[in-house]
Amino acid sequence: MTLPFTVAGRRLRIHPMALFAAALYVFPYVVVAGGKSTVNASEFLIWAVFAMGLNLLWGHTGDLSFGHGMFFGWGAYAAGRMSRRVAFVPLDLAVAALVAMLVAYPLAKIIVRRATGIYFAMITLAIGEMFYFLAIRMTKITGGENGLVDIRLGKLAGIDLARPANFYYMTAAVAFLAVLAAWRITRSPFGQVCRAIQQNRARVPFLGFDPVRYRERAFVYSAAICGVAGGLSAFLFRQVAPDTLRWTTTGEAVLITMIGGLNSFFGPAAGAVSVKFLEATLIARPERWARLYWPGVIGAVFAIMVLVAPGGLAGVAERVRALVRNRFAAGRGASGAPGTPVAPVEGTAA
Amino acid sequence: MTAGEEPTVALRTVGLTKSFRGLEVLRGVDLSVTSGTLHAVIGPNGAGKTTLFNILSGAIPPTSGRVEVRGRDVTGLAPHQLTRLGLARSFQVTSVFPGLTVEQNLVVAAMAGQPHDSGVLRRPRWTGAVAERVEELLDQLGLGPLRHLEAGVLSHGDQRRLDLGLTLASEPAIILLDEPTAGMTRSEAQQTMGTLERVLGGRTIVLVEHDMDLVMRISARVSVLHRGILIADGPPEEVRENPEVREAYLVGVGRE
C-alpha cells in the first residue's frame, strides 16, 4: 500500500515507511523549534514506539491490555542489566525484546483463552501491578525501590551515544526497525485475520481460524515492541524505576494510543508526540493549574475525546479527509460511499 | 461420482443427544447425509434444528453421541478445525466483517482454504491462489461492483450474499446452510437459490429451511425433527405424505 501524491500533475507513489523515515529525520528539528530539547525528542519517540506496540494488540484484535507497561518495564530492566555485561545497545535492545516475549508467552497462554474484553483489561491490569510488587522485592535483580542506576551506554561504531543528537538518531533507527516489523505484521495474512477478529470474533472460527491463537501471538509481538521501547528508555534516562511496571504507565500509553487513533497505523505515534508535547508544555508553564496538576488536564482532554472523538486524531483526520473528498466528488447519490478510495484507510488495506 | 461407485456418507450422526440443564433438546438423532446430495432438515420451531447445526459445526459439544465426517470421528472438535476438514456453515443472522471491504472479507475467508501459512514477515506463497479464488467468488456472487465498499454499508441482501461467500470461500466439501432465504423477498429468495445451485453443484449440503416448496423441490432427502427426535427421514415425496409429519406441523408452533 502506498500513498499517491500528485506532483506537477503526475501521480507519485510513496511508501508510508519512507515518509516515516523522513519524518524521523526531521522530527528533532521540529521539537527544538517548538521549544523543547533533543532529549525530549528521543523521549517522545520512545513513547511513540510504546504506543504503537500497544496498538499492535489493541488496534488489531481489539484486546485492551491495561498491563502492557509490564513489558515496557521488563524490557527496561533487561536492557539495563544486560548493559552492565555488554554495553552494546543493539544487543541489549535485542535482549530486551526477547525477555519481553519470554514473559509474554506464558501470560498469553494463560490469560487470552480465559478472558476477553473488560475482564481481560482487569486481569492484565492486575498482573502488571503484581510484577511491580515483585520488582520492589527482588532488590538483587532490580535494585528494589530505587531501581537500576548504573546503566552503561557504551559506544556504537565509535559514535558517542551520550550526545543527545547521536542518541536520538540511534533511537530513530531502532524505532524505524520496530515500526517496520509492526508494519509487516499488520499487512500480513496474520494481521488481516487479527482485524477480522476485532470486527466479528464469533464468525472467525467458522472461517477456519482459531482466534485464541491469533490473539496470543498478537499479544507476544506487541509485548516485544513495548519491550524495545522500554529498553530505549533505560538508555535514555540511564536508570530504570520500578514505576514503569505499574498500571499508571500503561494507563498513559493507553491514553496516548487512543488519543492518536486506535484503528490507524501511525495514529498512536501522533498521539504520543501530541500528548507528551502537551505534558512538557504544561509542566513548564507558570500557572499552578498547569504546572502542578497537569495530569488532570490530560485526563480531562482524554475523557472528552473518548466521549466525542473516539477515533482519536486519526479519526478526526479521516473525517476531514472524507469531507474534502466529498466536496470534490462529482454528484454522488445518497447510497454510495465513494467508489475507489483515493488512499485506502491506513491499517486496513489488504 | 462415477457410475458404479458406492455413494459415500459425507456426514453422519450417531445417537446424538443434547441436554441443557436437564432440558433435552436433541434425543438420539441418527442422521446420514450422502455425499454430493442436498439433504434438508425441517421441523417446527423449537424442534432442535439450530442446536443440531451448532453441534455439527462444532460450536457446542453434544451431551452424548458421535459426529462423523467421511467416516472420521470429529465429535467435540472446535469450529475452526471442522472448517479445515472441509465443513462450513452459514448463519441465520447475517454475520460479516462490517469494517472490512467486501474484497477484504473474502480474502480473509479464502485464506483459510489454503494450507495454513502464518506468513507474518513474508508475503505468502499462495497469494495468487487466494486472489484467484476471491475473483471467482466476486463473479459468482455478483459482488464485483461492490468490492471496495465496506461490508457494513451494504444492503441486507448484498450482505447475505457476502455471508454466503464467506462460507464458501474455503471450498468446503460439506456445507451447512442455516435458513439461507430467511427474511428475503420471493425474488431475492429465488435469486439466492439460483446462485446456490450454480455455485454448489457437487457438494454435500445440509439445509435448514422453512420454505416447504423450496425444500420439496430441491432436496434429495428430507429429515424431520420434532421436539428433538427424528420422526421422518427419506425422499421428499415420502416425507410429505407421512402422517406424523403432518401432525407435527399442524399441532406444533406452525409453519412460516
Place this chain on the structure above:
Amino acid sequence: MGNAVVLGAAGGGLHQLFDLFLNGVILGGIYVLLALGLNVILGLIGVINFAHAAFYMLGAYLAFSFTPHIGFLPAVVAAAVVVGILGMVMEVSVIRPLYSRIPEHALLLTFGLTLVATQVVRAHWGDYAKPFAAPKFLAGAYSLGGYEFPKYRLFVVAVTAVVVVAVWLLLNKTNLGLVIRAGVLDAEMVGALGINVPLAFTLTFGLGSLLAGLGGAMVGPVNGLNPDMANSIIILAFVVVVIGGLGSFWGSVVGGLLVGVLRSVLVYWWSPATELVPFFLMAGLLLVRPRGLFGVEGVFE
C-alpha cells in the same frame, strides 16, 4: 502493616495473629463494600467504573472535611450520599452516551475522570497524607479475655455487616434488586421487558458509588488519607471482583473478606504477603476457575 514479625512466646504470637485477623476483617469489609459497588454496576450495566476508586477517595476526603462541622457519624453518611449523587450525575451526563459503544469506552472515560479527580483532591486538600483521628466515642478498645477489640474497628465491621445485609435485602426483596439481578444474567432482556432501564441504571450507579464513598469515609481513621488512595485501591477492588466473580453478590462478600484476611494474617509468616497474596490468589483462580469463586459462566465480556 508492619514488616517485622515478632517471634515471641506463643501467647504473644496468638495475640498478634488475632490482631492481624481483626485488621484483615476490617480491610476485608472495606473491600466488600468496594467490590459490591463495582459489581452491581458491572452486573446490570456491564460497565467497569474506573472512577469507583475516585469515589472511594472522595468519600474519605469529604468525611474528613465534614466532620468538624457536623460530627463524625453524620459526616460519614453525608459523604456517602454526596458521592452517591455524584455517581448519578456522572452516569446521566457522560456514561449514558457510551452505552451504545463497546464497554471499554466507559472504562477509558472513567479512567480519565479518575486522573482529574486525583488532581482535584491534590489541589483542594493538599499533597500530603492527612491523619484522620477517630471520634472520641469510638476511640479506645474493649478488653475481653486478654484480647483488645479496638472500638473503631468494631464500628467498621458492624457498619459493613449492616450495609451488606441491607444490600442483600435490596437485591432480593425490591424491584430494583430484581432488575439488577436479572441484568447480571441478561442485560438486553431487561430492556426488552419494558422496565424503565435508564432510571434503573442511574439508581444502580448511585448505589454503587454510595458504597464506594461509604467505604472511603470509614477507612479514613484506619489508614489516614492521601491523594494516592484511588490508584492503590483500584487494583485491589479489581482483584477482589475477579476472585469473587464478575457481578456476584456473594463473590464480593467472600472475595473481599478472603483477600482482606489473607493479606493481613499471612504477614505473620511472610512479610511480602500483603502485596502479593491477592495477585497469587487471582492467578491461581484464573488457572482453575476463570469465572471466579461465584461467577456466572460467560459473563466476562
